[in-house]
Amino acid sequence: MTINEPAAGGRAPARLFLTGGSGYVGRNLIRRLVADGVPVVALARSAAAVDIVRNLGAEPFEGDLFDPRLAQGMAGCDALVHAAADTDHGAGVEARLARINVEGTRTVLAAAKVAGVSRTVLISTESVLLDGAPLVGATEDHAYPRRPAGAYSKSKAEAERLALAMSEPGFEVMAVRPRFVWGRDDTTALPQLADAVRSGAFAWIDGGRYRTSTTHVANLCEGVVLALRNGVGGQAYFITDGKPVEFRAFATRLLATQGLTAPDKTVPRGLLKTIAGVGDVLAAISGGRIRGPLSRQVYATSAVEVTVSIAKACAELGYAPVVSREQGLAELVSAPPPCNGGGGAALSAP
Template identity: 30%
Template sequence: MRIFIAGASGAIGSHLVFQLVARGHEVIGTTRSAAKTGALRALGAEPVIVDALDPDSVADVVARAEPEVIVHQLTALSGPADFRHVKRMAAATNRLRTEGTDHLLAAARAVGVAKFVAQSNSGWMERTGGPVADENGRIEPNPPADAAAAVAALRHLEEAVTGISWADGIVLRYGGFYGPGTGIEAAPDAVMAGLIRKRRFPIVGGGGGVWSLVHITDAASATVAAIERGKPGIYHVGDDEPAPVRDWLPELARALGAKPPRRVPAWLVRLLAGRTPVDMMTRARGISSEKIKRELDWAPRYPTWRTGFTEGMR
């Protein structure tokens, strides 16, 4: 198939390009940076530079590409992890999930795209109903005020994509990424790994929030399955062992050669950083990926973070 990947130079994009090209697909990949076009071309994609927040630019590149499938992997989640930069990244990502989604959908409809696959995440599943949610679970309706914009952007994306009638609209709710290119990896300049090594990524409160994790290559292979065989709707993409933060974070620190994470009271984190990190660390729910395994015959190479952390970080 001829596949247009918006956000092809991002964390999952390069892995996805590699896997799709290896399976014989023709890939057009977007980036915001001319400096990244060479890397995309080396992976076998046709690179294009586009501003996803410019509807005319999006319409033009999609019309010229004439794809059968559009894959929306646009985020602005990269760079340093200081507080001001994180706020800018979050705001930019919210726009990509709202305005950017709308621009891509309009362009897709104009050229008769048959399938539209979009990135969501599982971090804001509704905070009631047990430690693990399936695809019938909804996004948290009452998030902390400092997360309201991000949650609203996720909801907009999911409703816009699953609501289309002129093509197969598929949303992938990914677990937390780790592995090459994600920032949680063995590379010495990896941002999140650096925080963990410096003991600046603590366990908050009791650390009872349940997270689902997924190795980045497994996230990419699940996306390939959705592109090739997916039906309209939502699929969860995580490994087989959702676990509380207090269980997996010390193992991740050990795999990175770091000291055990510090433990910080929830009230102190709430005072210094707001309610969102406390909520994520203490109330988050994991996801079940049984649907995508059953319906699309997908299986993760790293079925648990325990082996992923030791074998899949390089």
């Protein structure tokens, strides 16, 4: 199967509304859906975003998640992909993330129901299960943690719960959970890694020998398409590249696509955990005015093994990765992504 070949299974959407269309995942979803012949209306909150989605072949609808005209913009759409989210992994951002990720999701899905949308996919994340401890081979029935790793995990878990709870006959809602999205057109993970190496801020955590699941962006798009066609309302599905990989080995190869070599410098995991805890306390005490160099959210995402199983997606959706890691890495060498991401802590991106 090629990257843009339509997935087998149920009926493709006749017309789809997409939030977050100008973002990394959204851009690739537009490319995939347009290639599949699906008309896409993409929410765009700025003139620049309007230009991006229009140039990719989508019809822009200018507004934001709380626009009272959202249902009007979704008129005639039978499917929705909600990809917009605030992905800040810092501390002291609880109120903003709750508004965008939780209330924004509630508002978008309510508008979709009014508009007559019948199937919705929420772009969720494995972070809904993170609490700072290793997550090893997790399946979708793994319980949400009592103490989420940070505001991002907490807000995305709340958004996922409310979205799946809204699912009912005629308005089916599914969640797709990728881990460590990477690949072509990457403006997140790889740019952050590259900037950290160039600035001298990069270090391996305890040598970086722990495992991680990864998700090439084309595989995420495949999972979304299959969830729209074959997914069961009220269910979540992990989507990854398949077998986990050692983080150090994969990050080394990612950086090599940009002509970069990571240093051998390493930092103890225990030290970073302490720094992250202190940073979160400072942010809480100061109301977010003081932010440490590391948060518990970043630590949980980057410093321990996080691996998940795609058995459910394979069985229920008919999912299989359409791009291997080897193919994705080769693609990056031939067409390097723009490196305009931010710097950050001395470690990895989610």
